[in-house]
Amino acid sequence: MSKYGVLVMGPAGAGKSTFCTALITHLHNNRRSCFYVNLDPAAEEFAHEPDLDIKDLISLEDVMEDMGLGPNGGLIYCFEFLLENLDFLTEALDPLTEEYLIIIDMPGQIELYTHIPILPALVKHLTRTGALDVNLCAAYLLEATFVVDRAKFFAGTLSAMSAMIMLEVPHVNILSKMDLVKGQIAKRDLKRFVDPDTTLLDDEPGAEEDDGQGVAGDPQTLMKGNSFKRLNRAVAGLIDSFSMVSYLRLEVQDEDSVGAILSYIDDAIQYHEAQEPKEPNDAIEVDEADD
Incomplete structure (x- = not known):
C-alpha cells in the first residue's frame, strides 16, 4: 500500500518548523490525517508534538558532548547513525x-542538501525504490527577504536546485515569510523572482560598475567588485540554463496560502488519485427525510 509524504527542507531560519505547524493545523481543520516526523536532532520546542522524533534515537547535544564534535559534524554523525538504524x-x-500525509521536518544545515549523499540514501529508503513505498515530494523553503539581495537570492536558489538534482523526487520550492517583504519590494517586481533568470541582475540596486576604489581585502569591497558580479551572473546563468527552479509564495498566517501550497504538494505526490470516492449516501438520506 502506497504512502504519501513531504520532506520539508531549506536553510536555517527559512521557517520550516513554522510551515510544518501551519500545515498540520490546516490538515486538522480539514479533517485530514497526518503523521509528523521530526528529523532535526537539535530541535527542542514544538507547537505540535511530533509523532516520531529522532531525539528518541539520538540527539545532537549528546553527540557533541560524547564525541567532541561541532554542530555540523555532530549533525552529520546523527544522520549517519539514523541510516544505520532505519528500522526506527x-x-x-x-x-x-494512504490516508495519512507524512510530514518530515528536516534540519537547516545545507550540507545535507548539497554534496553529502546522506539524504539521497534516506530518500531511497522512504520511496518506492526502498522499503516504505512513500510517494514523496520535497518542499524547499527559502526566506523571501533574500530577494532584497540578488546575490543571496541566487545562492539560495542554487542550493534549491542542488537539492532537486540530488534527491530526484518531485519538488516544490517556496518563498516563505512573504509578510517580511511587504513594503520593501513592489508586487510587480516580486513576480520576477518566482521564475528567476539573469535579467534580475541587470537592474539590481547599486549595480553600477566598481570604480576600483576601496580597501584591499575588505569584504564589503570584494562583494561590490566586478569579480563578484561576474560570479553572480555565472550562478544566475547556470540556474537559468537548467530552468528547474520556480517558487510558490507562502504567507504562513494566511490559511488560503497554506492551503494553496498543500494543493501543489498533493498534486506532486498524486494524493487525491488514490483516495476512494465517497458515496453520497448521507445526501440521499437527507433528501428522503425531507420528503
Missing part, C-alpha cells in the same frame, strides 16, 4: 495507511 523509521511509518 520503518517500524513507525510502515503501519500508516
